Amino acid sequence: MAKAWHLTSRPEGLPSRSNFALRDLPDGPLEADQLRIRNHWLSVDPYMRGRMNDAKSYAASFQIDQPMTGGAIGEVIESRMEGFAPGDMILHMGGWRDGGIIGLDMMPNKLPAELLASGMSPQTFLHNMGLTGGTAWIGLLRVAAAKPGDTIFVSAAGGAVGSAVVQIAKAREMTVIGSAGGAEKCAWISDLGADAVIDYKAGPVLPQLVQALETLGKPGIDVYFDNVGGEHLDAAFAVANDFARFAICGMIDVYNDGKPQEMKYIIRSIPARIRMEGFIYTDQFIDCMEEFYADMGGLIASGAVTIRETVRDGIDAVPEAFLGLFSGDNIGKMLVRL
Numbered sequence: 001m002a003k004a005w006h007l008t009s010r011p012e013g014l015p016s017r018s019n020f021a022l023r024d025l026p027d028g029p030l031e032a033d034q035l036r037i038r039n040h041w042l043s044v045d046p047y048m049r050g051r052m053n054d055a056k057s058y059a060a061s062f063q064i065d066q067p068m069t070g071g072a073i074g075e076v077i078e079s080r081m082e083g084f085a086p087g088d089m090i091l092h093m094g095g096w097r098d099g100g101i102i103g104l105d106m107m108p109n110k111l112p113a114e115l116l117a118s119g120m121s122p123q124t125f126l127h128n129m130g131l132t133g134g135t136a137w138i139g140l141l142r143v144a145a146a147k148p149g150d151t152i153f154v155s156a157a158g159g160a161v162g163s164a165v166v167q168i169a170k171a172r173e174m175t176v177i178g179s180a181g182g183a184e185k186c187a188w189i190s191d192l193g194a195d196a197v198i199d200y201k202a203g204p205v206l207p208q209l210v211q212a213l214e215t216l217g218k219p220g221i222d223v224y225f226d227n228v229g230g231e232h233l234d235a236a237f238a239v240a241n242d243f244a245r246f247a248i249c250g251m252i253d254v255y256n257d258g259k260p261q262e263m264k265y266i267i268r269s270i271p272a273r274i275r276m277e278g279f280i281y282t283d284q285f286i287d288c289m290e291e292f293y294a295d296m297g298g299l300i301a302s303g304a305v306t307i308r309e310t311v312r313d314g315i316d317a318v319p320e321a322f323l324g325l326f327s328g329d330n331i332g333k334m335l336v337r338l
Helices: 113-117 122-126 131-143 160-171 183-191 205-216 230-239 282-302 315-324
Strands: 003-007 020-024 034-043 072-079 089-092 099-103 151-154 175-180 196-199 221-226 240-248 275-278 309-313 333-337
Touching (some): 020 315, 034 122, 072 122, 131 160, 131 221, 131 240, 151 160, 160 175, 160 183, 160 282, 175 183, 175 205, 183 196, 205 230, 230 240, 315 333
Parallel strands (some): 151 175, 151 221, 175 196, 240 275, 309 333
Antiparallel strands (some): 003 020, 034 072, 034 099, 034 333, 072 089
16 A cells, blocks of 8 residues: 655644644555546655645645655556556656556656656656756746856756756856855865855854955855855845845755844845746746756756756655755765665
8 A cells, every 4th residue: 555644743943743744544445537646756845845835836835644756767557547658657746656656636747758768767857967957947048037157156056957057057168166064065066067066064154255265266156056045145235246146945054043134235126126926836937948948958958957866765855855955964865766
């Protein structure tokens, strides 16, 4: 029988394993427009923390004592859904479980057989060819309208989205400053081609950002891609060029504490005429999906975009994998392999 993680209580601050329970899923014969699937890969992502609150947001809240959901790669075992057959590999939203019955509400999509045949790993559609790569591509190129010659500052550059931003920007001849925590992540970002790397664990962000700009001979930043908020966002305001564009993807620094953010330099948004825009990749993804797949697929095939995967094994490991996102356990994309 399939099992799924359920949210049993709403976290206050950083979640713990006590907020979750692994329970059996109902089983039975398939109804129309249903699939029986076996999951191979599960994604855990920072946005899921917001879904654990009882608050209005762009994604529906997880309900207490109900199965949780998220991105997953699975194999169709049985089908009563048109267009799907046993053996198909699919991307869907029935994550946080090892399998079971899903319907149209889980948005199943077959993985392109030609890409799998070319050697592309199925879990690539959970990172660079999926949510995280799409978020990086849309945020950088559509929301921030970054162009060759721009100077880009990327926070959480050692994560799945941030590392994709670094590589997409370098492929388009931009100067990239990345920020991450710890020597190992910073070394990886440098290997990806970043022109300068800031270790936020080594000291305050702003002095390091100023020093990086001086070393690169740049007057300031043209684009800030924000995954962190807090000190990183304030430092970006401090060094932004006139008409800089800020793409606000996430603020993982404040997801759990709920404290007000102190912005000393936000006043510069007026004289520098900074444009700051929060975005959700699904708002634009349908309109540019074909362009994204073609561009990102080419970058991956050429080796211009790669990923490091931090993998945890087994359905029991899902909560720990998720919580590891908030303590910096992952380099690149955090995944659970079943």
